[in-house]
Amino acid sequence: MLPEGWKSEKLGDLCTLNPKCPHIQSASLTSFISMDGVSNDAKISRVTLHHFKKEKNGFSYFQEHDILVAKITPCFENGKGGYLDKLPTSHGFGSTEFHVLRPSPNADGKFIYYITTSERFRTLGEMNMQGSAGQKRVPKNFIERFSIATPPLPEQKKIAAILSTWDHAIEGTEKLLANSQQQKKALMQQLLTGKKRLPGFTGEWIWKRSKEIFKSISIKNNPSTSELLSVTQDQGVIPRSALERRVVMPDGSVQGYKLVNPGNFIISLRSFQGGLEYSYYRGLVSPAYTVLDNKIEIENEFYKFYFKSYDFIGHLAVATIGIRDGKQISYEDFSFIKLPYPPVPEQKAIAAVLSTADEEITALESDLSRLRQEKKALMQQLLTGKRRVKVD
Numbered sequence: 001m002l003p004e005g006w007k008s009e010k011l012g013d014l015c016t017l018n019p020k021c022p023h024i025q026s027a028s029l030t031s032f033i034s035m036d037g038v039s040n041d042a043k044i045s046r047v048t049l050h051h052f053k054k055e056k057n058g059f060s061y062f063q064e065h066d067i068l069v070a071k072i073t074p075c076f077e078n079g080k081g082g083y084l085d086k087l088p089t090s091h092g093f094g095s096t097e098f099h100v101l102r103p104s105p106n107a108d109g110k111f112i113y114y115i116t117t118s119e120r121f122r123t124l125g126e127m128n129m130q131g132s133a134g135q136k137r138v139p140k141n142f143i144e145r146f147s148i149a150t151p152p153l154p155e156q157k158k159i160a161a162i163l164s165t166w167d168h169a170i171e172g173t174e175k176l177l178a179n180s181q182q183q184k185k186a187l188m189q190q191l192l193t194g195k196k197r198l199p200g201f202t203g204e205w206i207w208k209r210s211k212e213i214f215k216s217i218s219i220k221n222n223p224s225t226s227e228l229l230s231v232t233q234d235q236g237v238i239p240r241s242a243l244e245r246r247v248v249m250p251d252g253s254v255q256g257y258k259l260v261n262p263g264n265f266i267i268s269l270r271s272f273q274g275g276l277e278y279s280y281y282r283g284l285v286s287p288a289y290t291v292l293d294n295k296i297e298i299e300n301e302f303y304k305f306y307f308k309s310y311d312f313i314g315h316l317a318v319a320t321i322g323i324r325d326g327k328q329i330s331y332e333d334f335s336f337i338k339l340p341y342p343p344v345p346e347q348k349a350i351a352a353v354l355s356t357a358d359e360e361i362t363a364l365e366s367d368l369s370r371l372r373q374e375k376k377a378l379m380q381q382l383l384t385g386k387r388r389v390k391v392d
Contacts, residue, residue, distance in 0.1 A: 003385030006151050011115070012144030014107040018100050021061035021093075031092030035075060038068065042117045044082040049089070059093035060100050065109040067101040068094060069116050071137040077126055083113035099143060106153055110160035115148055118379055149384060154391045159382045162389060166375040173371060177364040184357040185310075191350045192306045194340060198353065201346045211335035213303075214292040219259035227283035229260055231268045237279035257284035258291050263300045265292040265307065267329050276334075278304040290331050297344055301351035306340065 002008060011017075029051055037046040062068065064087050070080040075097065094100070101116070103109040115121055124146070129136035150156065190196035194205045228240045237260065260266065260283055265276045267290040276292070278300070285291065294300070306312050315337050316329070342350070381387035 002149055003151070003388065005155075006149050006385050008147055009150050010144065011101070011112070011146045011148065013104075014148075014150065015067075015101040015103050015112060017102075017140055017144055019061060019066075019102050021059075029089055031087045031089045033062075033068070033092065033094040033098075035070065035080065035095045035097055038070070038080045038082050040078040040080060042079045042081045042083075042113075044068075044084065047088060047092070050093075060096055060098040061091070061093055062098075062100045063087075063091045063102070065103065067103070067109060067113045067116055069099045069101065069138070069143070070097060071099055072097045073126075073129060073134070073136045076129070076138050077122065079117060079122065081116060083110055085110075097137075099138070099140065101143070107150070108153060108156040108160055110164065111156035114160060114163050114379060115383060118383055119376070121146065151385065152391075155389060158389045158391050162382065163375065163379060166371065166378065170368065170371045170375065173364060173368045177361065177368060180357065180361050180364055184354065184361065187354060187357060188305060188309045189311065191353065192302075192309045192340065193311050194342065198346065198349050201343070201349070203343075206341045207338045208341045209335065210337045210339055213294060213296060213298060213339055213341065214265070214334075215295050216331040217258075217264075217291050217293045218287075219291075220257065220287075221255050222257065222259050222284055224254055226254070226257075226259070227281065228254070228257075229279065229281055229283040229285050231266050231277050231285060231289060233268065233277070236277050237266055237281060237285075239281060239283065254284055256287050258287055258289060259283075260285050260291055261293075263294075265303070266290065267292065267331070267334060276307040278307070290329075290334075292331075292334075298341075299344055299347035299351050301355060302342075302347035303339070305351065305354045312337075312339075 029049060032048045032050045033044065033046070034048075037044065037048070039045045060068075062084055064084050066084045068081045068084065070076045070078075081098070101112060103112050125138045125142060128138065128142040130139050131137050151159070187196075191198070229237050230240045230243055231237050232243075260279050260281070262280050262282060264279050266279060266285060268277050378387075382389065
């Protein structure tokens with residue numbers, strides 16, 4: 001049942017879809033947006049300028065306040081598109097893989113934009129894609145026939161303004177997160193190489209071969225009830241039960257599996273693409289992995305950060321030339337790489353600074369996730385009229 005004053009309408013009645021390009025003067029300066037110029041959260045991330053020497057019939061044509069929606073999979077599923085709030089020129093061209101929606105006078109462009117980012121629009125669009133596997137596209141007639149509940153124009157504008165407030169909060173948090181991540185990278189580059197020293201620490205650092213600091217261990221024949229661990233590049237070493245994606249559990253005995261204790265490092269099967277992984281957990285990993293324990297006193301967190309630094313990954317790349325995708329670094333490869341070994345108190349101090357940076361990043365990521373969930377819930381309520389807004 002529709003809310004009072006709302007109507008059921010099709011997008012094709014509220015928008016002109018893929019408007020034709022009018023005659024444009026030769027060499028006119030125009031905006032251009034490629035598929036790479038839109039992000040996966042339906043935002044325009046880059047607009048370039050071109051002097052087109054002739055009309056570009058092979059491109060999508062748009063003006064300010066139009067809405068872009070990606071046609072092709074997986075761009076559509078990822079939410080690529082955006083609202084053309086402001087352009088450097090009055091008109092422009094884009095990839096042919098965009099649908100362009102131009103709102104009519106009785107529809108608010110920003111309101112229509114939020115409709116195209118809604119979960120219902122994206123889900124039904126995926127279900128109605130046409131074409132062969134890998135080249136499926138959202139057809140024009142799906143968008144034209146897509147039915148929505150529309151409030152009066154003033155209410156459309158108010159709903160769009162409320163959701164825009166959430167967008168601004170999300171964008172602001174994204175910028176803070178990006179800044180914090182960049183600052184952490186700079187700190188890692190400076191602190192983990194000794195280029196920048198913390199107050200109270202002086203003197204030259206010692207650099208040791210990896211084999212002087214770490215040893216390869218292989219403790220097998222552990223209880224079959226032990227936790228099985230997964231080695232990931234994005235989450236480190238975690239229990240397999242904590243993985244969101246489906247994992248293949250081993251058949252039969254795990255007696256050949258290696259024991260990992262908290263504080264151990266693991267040379268992962270894709271270690272040549274990044275740093276070594278650190279474990280906070282006790283459990284078992286496949287015998288294909290190399291488990292490392294420290295031979296001398298260290299601050300584990302210092303090396304956890306160092307093994308993810310550009311400095312270490314650069315040394316790793318030199319030491320592992322010729323290793324192919326799917327092959328891991330051997331302990332022999334790793335053992336000759338030189339690692340910094342500052343005094344342990346300095347290791348602890350550096351680890352504490354970087355851990356604080358990590359905590360700030362985690363807090364911002366949590367804020368960002370919360371804001372996105374709040375916006376999603378709010379869209380579900382406002383775009384369906386389940387929650388009404390007051391219009392002045």
